[in-house]
Amino acid sequence: MAADGPSAGLTPREAAQLEHLSDPAVRDLAWLLFSPNLLRAQPPAGVLAEPFESAAEARATLDWLRAEDAQPDALHRHIAAAQVTRLGRYAECLLAWYLRHGPAARLIAANIALRRSGVTIGECDFLVETQTGRRLHWELAVKCYLHAGDGRAQLADYVGPNLQDRFDVKQRRLLDHQLPLSARAEFASLGHGGPWDAQMFVKGWLFYRDGGTPAEPSGIDPAHARGWWTTRADWPGFAATSAALDGARAWAVLPRLQWLSRRRRSGDEAAAGLFDIPTLSAQLALHSGPTMVAAFASDDDAGGWRETSRGFVVPDAWPAQALEFARG
Template identity: 35%
Template sequence: MLTTKLILGASPITATTLPAFRSPLVRALAWSCFSETLINEITTATAVIHKPRITLTAQRLNWLNALDKDDIPLKTYMEEHCNSTRLGLVFESLWHFFLLEDPNTELIAHNIPVRDGKVTLGEFDLIYYCRISQRYIHLELAVKFFLGIPNKHAPLGLDQWYGPNRADRLDRKLARLTQHQLPLAHTNAGQAVIAQLGIDHVAQELQVNGILFHANTDNAPYPSLNIEHQRGDWLSLNAFQTAQEQESWRYIEKPSWLGAEYQTATPLENKHLQMAAHKPIMLINNKQQRRFLVADDWAD
């Protein structure tokens, strides 16, 4: 289940400890920018890349509370800059809004293509300026929800974490970040793009948000992960129905995964259980804990 932590000063938050914001967008914003990450650092061929030094200070909490009372600026920004319900694009746009609004940061550019002639090598998610450290920073962003399938015949590894559709895997995602996206800034083409922005040098950071849904028998530590990473669990449809817990859980539509809240979630009905027989669905209970409900043969 998800870990619990009080918000005191600069403490990170989790899905279970989000303040009771009325606005779903403000909840998603707070979770995206200030919640516990899946990893604290990652090692590339050239450096150790850390998560951003951005915390939920009292000043930022006051800003979120004020925005919750009047979320029109956030709604307007999202309507003008994000016409998609894809979680990754919504997550990035929420970060753009935060970096534009926060007095300690300045968003320089985002989704910056890196080309070698006519060939596109990739893109930088964003570059921002931190007024506290007085540094330009290349920040890569990712948001992922993975389910763990422990392998009794192999040592613990990030290759045992799968996306709900089984097409995505945590180790592959991190390998893409370490071997391609982050090193792009050190290529001649990447350096040329940075110079075109009038910047001599960028530091690098990585923000990987998400929730890992552990099998109910999995309590093992994963050294590569943030020990405080946000946790949920997953159950097969048959185990869920046998436990007769249906009334304790509600259904979350995918666009709401970032800032889900029990009171506004959809009461669980038989049609949702039928959906789970074909593809995993996410649930939430009144403790704000998350669960994936999967077909009985999903983990086979």
């Protein structure tokens, strides 16, 4: 949230208040709304979605999030009913809740399937109407990509941890297929009166080897949320150095649905599910693929623990495989 870049529409003092939200789902929703985009605008087709039309809407959203944080049970029931297991669907679930109950744009329809001759040709994520009457088509994507390149500044060098996805491929699909869906004749026949202005809502994290800062493609927002990646062989040394730099005292594996906002945990290390470097190294040895982990430091202000950094620990053979996938 505020620590990961500018928070649209809020003053620095207001943005800092996002870090005081305590409920994990509310923190994830705040991150979805206020974290930096992964991409710059790609006109004319790739217009960026803006959750707020004014600073007043952003402040009203902050107040609404505080109220949700005080009473999050309804949001929790909404998430449980959706039975989400994938990160993208979890993000969709959070954004839908905001559009139904928040103080800014309102939801018209979600997950609208387009079919031709009985075959699905695409699905529009969200149709929304702003407070001033603008009608928008939002395509939401939440991605985690690792920079696998050897100095190149190309989107193709950003790959998914399981080597099944590349940033350049995702961008092309957004621009060439998903965003134009609401302008198709098949969409007009569904009864959602337009025209709709298509916009991309792309959030996430980009990870760099050992926390380095290579050249980045011009299309990436320089304020994007960022982390690190390292190999299993290098991780103990990297973790020890990281602890010396940012005060990290303990570590934890982050399940997939905890990949949005920076995490907070309470209790002592055992109750918080935190481990020292040797213990987590032993756990990582049992994993077959890349694993996201986070470093935690004690939080003197709020008590408990706060995340100080996150990254992927990958098998030792992964870097060569990733470079080949990026070049493929």
